[in-house]
Amino acid sequence: MPESILPPKPTGPSYQDAPPPPPQPKTNGFAIASLILAIPALSLMLSIVFGFVALVQTRRDGRPGKGLAIAGLSVSGAWLVVIAVSVAVTLSGSDSVFAVHKGDCFTTESSTTITRVACDQPHGDEVYAVIALPGGDAYPGEETLAALSRDYCTGEQDAFFVNTSPPTNLVMAVYYPHEAAWRGDDHSAVCTLESESGGLRNPVVH
Structure with missing residues (x-):
């Protein structure tokens, strides 16, 4: 009988040898703080500062959190508009x-x-x-x-x-x-x- 010819055994690491996926980067803490501090309207300045810090850091290191920072700045901006309108009405002489x-x-x-x-x-x-x-x-x-x-x-x-x-x-x-x-x-x-x-x-x- 003729001898069977088997394909060569693949070389290289098997799937068991594949390295684990790299850990996901953590969301930027300043971005989280910006959104949380914007909600009560009592800490708007901190929210705005943290929001801009988060935008700079996420742009530099690519960590997630840009969306949260933008949301925090948007909420803070809305509160500032409400406060400005209230002050204008008060000062208008009503x-x-x-x-x-x-x-x-x-x-x-x-x-x-x-x-x-x-x-x-x-x-x-x-x-x-x-x-x-x-x-x-x-x-x-x-x-x-x-x-x-x-x-x-x-x-x-x-x-x-x-x-x-x-x-x-x-x-x-x-x-x-x-x-x-x-x-x-x-x-x-x-x-x-x-x-x-x-x-x-x-x-x-x-």
């Missing part, structure tokens, strides 16, 4: 209409919230009287306060325009406290001259 004084000018934000402005700037209302309303802690009722405030403001308007007549483009506006404001110690009627078009640009001549 106030309760019951905190004004005679001679103040303002634009209305809501039924009881206003933004005070200089009277030589565009505005809708000029205060000509602030009158303390009688009554104790018990709320007199909306109808009672409305009628009382209107009577007081009408009398004060007559006294305000002693030498001139009220401009035809202005109307009397009366602000009186609702129940919650009354219980919060706002016990005044605010009398204003209001431009229906919001086009007042100077103090009202009287």
Whole structure:
């Protein structure tokens, strides 16, 4: 019989001899810290600093964490926008209409919230009287306060325009406290001259 010819035995290391895969690099710790510190909005500066440190390190050594760093910076940026808007609103002069004084000018934000402005700037209302309303802690009722405030403001308007007549483009506006404001110690009627078009640009001549 002819002898069988077997293929040569492969040489080299077998699969059992293959080296183990290299360990995966750990996620950058600064990136993790940046995202965690951004969430409570109490440590924004640390979050921003750690985020930029993580971006530099991950770019240099290739370790994972770039996405976490970007997320931390994004959350911190969103918080900064919220804080900036809140500060701008606070500094803009928004106030309760019951905190004004005679001679103040303002634009209305809501039924009881206003933004005070200089009277030589565009505005809708000029205060000509602030009158303390009688009554104790018990709320007199909306109808009672409305009628009382209107009577007081009408009398004060007559006294305000002693030498001139009220401009035809202005109307009397009366602000009186609702129940919650009354219980919060706002016990005044605010009398204003209001431009229906919001086009007042100077103090009202009287």
